[in-house]
Amino acid sequence: MGMHCPRWLSVVSVLLAAILTLVMPIAPATSTAAPGDPVAAAAAVEPAVARIDTEIDYQNAFGTGTGIVLDGGGQVLTNYHVVQGADRLSATVAGRSYPAELVGYDRGRDIAVIQLLGAGGLPVAPIGDSAALVAGEPVVALGNAQGSAAPLTREVGSITAFGRTVQAEDTLTGSSDELNGLIEFAAPVRAGDSGGPVVNSAGQVVGITTAASVSFRMGPGGKGFAIPINDAVGIANQIRSRVPSDSVHIGPPALLGVGVRTAPTDVPGVLIQEVLRGGPAEAAGLMDGDVLIAINGNRLSSATALTYTLDRFYPGTVVDVTWIDRAGQERAGRATLAPGP
Template structure:
C-alpha cells in the first residue's frame, strides 16, 4: 500500500449494521431495550467545560497500513490514559494531545485487553486533570447522559452529544480488518447519543459529569444524526485498567511489548487454519519464508483453526520468542519481532 490516509478507528464485517465509532457491528438487541424517548435536556456546554479538560485526543500512526488513526482517551491518572484497544491496535507511533493545556505527549502502551476492547497508555509527561469516575452499576434506562470525544478525528474542542440511556446489557460483534480476528463485546450500555468515528475511547458521563461509560461503538446511521451509541460500563473498564497497571497478565490481558509475526490473515474456512493474505516485507514472517496463500495450522503444536486463534496464541508470546509455525505441508521456525499493540 502506498501513500497514507486518515483512518478513524474502524472495524467491519458481521451481522446487522456497521458500528462506525469502532467499526463494530451490531449482533443482538436484547428484549430489555426501551422504546425511543425524547432526550432529557442537559447542559452539554457545561459538561464539555467540566469533562473536556479530562480527556485527550489520540493520534495513532499505523506504519504497516500506511494510515493514521484518531480516537479519544480518558485521563485516569495525571499521566495515564484509558482508551479502547481498537484505537491503538496496529499503531507504530502514538501521541496524545491534552484538551486541558494543548500539549502533545508521546504515548506508550502499558497493556491491552483485546477481548474487552480496553487499553491503557503511559504519557511521557504528566500533570493532567483526572476524570471523575462514577459508578456504572447505578446507571438506569432513561438516565440523561452526555458523550464526548474527537469526532471525525478533527482534534481540538471535544465533540459533545447528549441523550438518554436506551438499554443495558447489549452485545456487539466485530472483525479486525488487518488480523482477521473477531471479538464479541457484551454488557454494553446503549445510548441514543450520536457517537461518531473518532469518539471511541471517550467518556459518557451522567448528570453529575461523572464518567459511567467508555465510548466504543455506534450504529452506521450516525451520519444522519439519529444513531445509537454503545459504551463499556466504566466499572468493567476500570477493573481491567487496574489489572493492566498492576502488570498482571491473563488469558485476555497482555502486558508490555507485542509479539509480531508480520502477517495479515483471514480464516481459511472450515476450521482449516488462518490463511496468510499479507506479509510485511520487513517482518519476521517474511524472513522465515512465509508467503501469501500459506495456511497456518499451528504455533508450537497448538492448533490454529482461525485467524482469532492465531491472534490469541501470539498474545501468549513476547518479542524474541522462537516459535515453530506449522503450515499445510511444512513448518518454519520464526523469531517473533517487536510489533504494534493490539
C-alpha cells in the same frame, strides 16, 4: 384512524402525566445522578479528555480517537481498537501534545492503557458508578470525532438499554470479537469518539464509548454503545499493575508478520495472504499462499484464533510454526516473534 383526539382526552392525559410525576418519586431512587444541565456537567470532565492521534506505516494511514486521563502522571484509558496497529501514538491533553506508548491491553474487552511520555500534573477524570445508571438518564459523550484541532464533540443523549452485545470486526486482520455487557445510549457518536468518556449529570465518567457504534448508521437519534466504567477501570487497573493474564497483554503485541484470512472450511488453518518482508514469518520460511496450521502445537481455526494465540506470547519468544506450503507439503520451522506496532 384519521380522527382528532378529543380535547377532554388530551386534558386527562396531561393530568395523568402530572399525577404520575407526583407519585413516581415515592419509589426508591435508583440513580445517583444529580439534576441539571448535562452539558454543563460534562464540561468538568473535558480537561481530562485525551485526544489521540495514530500513524500506521503499513497502510500509510492516520487515525483519531479519544482517551480518559486516569492519573496525573499521564496514564490514559482508551479502546484497544483506537491504538491497535499504530506505529506511533500521540495524545493531547489540555492543549499540550505528548508522545505515547502502549502499556497493555485486553483485546476481547477492547480496553487499552497508554502512557503519555513526559506528562505530569494532568487533570484526572472523575469516575462514577456505572452500576447506578438507570434507563432514561441523560448522558453526554465527549469525543475527538472532529479531529484534534477542533473542539470536542459533545453528543447529548440518554441511556436506553443495558447488557447489550455487539459484533466488532477488524478489517485489517479479518478477526472478529463479540463485545458483551455494553450500555446502549441514544446519541449520534462517531468513529473518532471511540475511547471517550460517557458522562452523567453529576459530571462523572460512567462509560467509555466503544467501537461497535461505528457499525451503525449514525445521525440525529443514532445510538452508541459504551463499556461500563466499572468494568473498564477494573481491566485498566490490572494493566496499570502490569499483571498479564489469559486476557490481559502487557506491552506491545508479539508480531509474526503475516496478513491472513480464515481458510475455506475444508482447509485446516489460516490462509496467508501476505508475508511481511523482513518479518519473523519470512525468516522462518513462510511464503504468500501458504496455510498456517499451528503455533507451538496450538491449532489455528480462524484469523481470530491466530490473533488470540499470539496475544499469549511476548516479543522475543521463539515459537514452533507448522504450515502447509503451496505444493501441499506440511512444513515446520521456528520464528522469533517481533514487537508489533
